[in-house]
Amino acid sequence: MEYVIVDGRILERATAKVDIEDRGYQFGDGVYEVIRVYNGKMFTGKEHLNRLVESAEKIRMQLPYSPEQLEEKMEELIAKNELETGTVYMQFTRGTSPRNHVFPGADIAPTFVAYTRKVPRPEESMEKGVRAILDEDIRWLRCDIKSLNLLGNLLSKQKAAEAGCFEAILHRGEKVTEGSHSNISIIKDGVILTHPADNFILNGITRQKVLEICRNEQIPLEERAFTLDELSAADEVFSSGTTVEVMPVVEVDGKPVGNGEPGAVTRKLQALFKAEIERRCGKL
Incomplete structure (x- = not known):
């Protein structure tokens, strides 16, 4: 069984869905990070998560989690999937709203997804x-x-x-x-x-x-x-x-x-x- 995160919740991958009007899908309006995992541990995880926050700030998007909270969630997902060597991917988009080039209002929460993948060292x-x-x-x-x-x-x-x-x-x-x-x-x-x-x-x-x-x-x-x-x-x-x-x-x-x-x-x-x-x- 493979698990992913959608909007902060760990779900079975087969049940995970994102709305077709998500701004990441329609505009590429979002940011992401990929973190290497060795022996079940994230390598330079804090550095990656800090950069994620910085990228979000540069596109004027407020993330709903701190780097510390994201680190906990990634560790939980890695453990749930029993990942030893690979990557954990996460992305935030500006959320789901009717298609409009102007940013949606502050009431629209970002969409957050994450998943792991087995990737050997090259x-x-x-x-x-x-x-x-x-x-x-x-x-x-x-x-x-x-x-x-x-x-x-x-x-x-x-x-x-x-x-x-x-x-x-x-x-x-x-x-x-x-x-x-x-x-x-x-x-x-x-x-x-x-x-x-x-x-x-x-x-x-x-x-x-x-x-x-x-x-x-x-x-x-x-x-x-x-x-x-x-x-x-x-x-x-x-x-x-x-x-x-x-x-x-x-x-x-x-x-x-x-x-x-x-x-x-x-x-x-x-x-x-x-x-x-x-x-x-x-x-x-």
Whole structure:
């Protein structure tokens, strides 16, 4: 039996329903988060839930729960579904009301849904590395909000899939922003370069942990936009994200990155990130 949350209540998935006039369905008017679960425990759960609240505030939506209350509900759902390794997904929309571009009144409560999914760690891909393509970043200018409006991301991800690649690396003109579903960093002469956390990218929680690790381990780091030429000349490239952890990119648009193998700095980051997971969630 699989269980989900709808408006705060745990239900059997088969009985769960959302109204067809829900604003998430009609407008993408909402926000979401995905949290990794290892050994039945949420990894960086508090960070994700705080970002959820921040995203809601940016679209002028008041959530009916605090991060602490949401954490309790997610833990209850994880336990109910006996999830060991996977993800927990949650989203809030601006609720159900007759279709109108103007926000509904304060009497309309947000719609809250959540569910879990078994997702193994991508160990083979992390060991061998993955391929990527380049694609123009056609998304809106508030990529810092983790909203339900993901059509631009989906179109880029589909291009990558059709090319037999794992990820699409997005760029606005000559400046690289991020991936279709992950943050992108490069390494040149031992220095990690990654786009600053502004409105052009989502400030990934995994990205934040990687930067924290770099500072703690005194790994050289620069937060600045890098160019397509710098990407092409990089010694190493990696993507980072909730489900991909630290993922080596060994080929971009058919051209090998470095020697075409995951590099030493990326390997070090993978090991340090795994150690952080185990510190919080137990042995993997």
